Amino acid sequence: MVIGGRNKYLINGHNARGNQIQTLFHSVQLNVNNPHFLIMQGKITQVLNMKPPEILSMVEEAAGTRMFEMKKQTALRTIDKKDSKLQEINRVLEEEIVPTMERLREDRNTYNKWSANKNEKERLLRFVIAYAYMKAEVRWSYRVCL
Numbered sequence: 001m002v003i004g005g006r007n008k009y010l011i012n013g014h015n016a017r018g019n020q021i022q023t024l025f026h027s028v029q030l031n032v033n034n035p036h037f038l039i040m041q042g043k044i045t046q047v048l049n050m051k052p053p054e055i056l057s058m059v060e061e062a063a064g065t066r067m068f069e070m071k072k073q074t075a076l077r078t079i080d081k082k083d084s085k086l087q088e089i090n091r092v093l094e095e096e097i098v099p100t101m102e103r104l105r106e107d108r109n110t111y112n113k114w115s116a117n118k119n120e121k122e123r124l125l126r127f128v129i130a131y132a133y134m135k136a137e138v139r140w141s142y143r144v145c146l
Helices: 018-027 041-048 052-063 065-145
Strands: 009-011 014-016
16 A cells, blocks of 8 residues: 555554565565566556456466566577587488498408408518528538538
């Protein structure tokens, strides 16, 4: 109530301060700072003439659920952005990274075969050298004996 240019608040017929009223409404999770929270006497006719969507909008705003609807819309937009990024990552993975990895695996297998063949060649070359040495040793000892 406004008496003499000052707001006067009553709780159960007893005088109360403005911050007590705010604390009371905050305790039941009502947004008292919303312009549609309280309907002043001059505005009742205007509210009665509102269409159902306008009344719903006013009630949502007064109850504080509009804020959550806005957060929900923001979250949904964020999810859509993240989904598009995920699809792009999956596309790059399928079109570029997986084929490159397959090619690198083939290259690794080819290198491993080459390396194994090189090692086998070196092992066999040592046998050839050892055989040639032994053959030369036998010839030398045969000549010495003659």
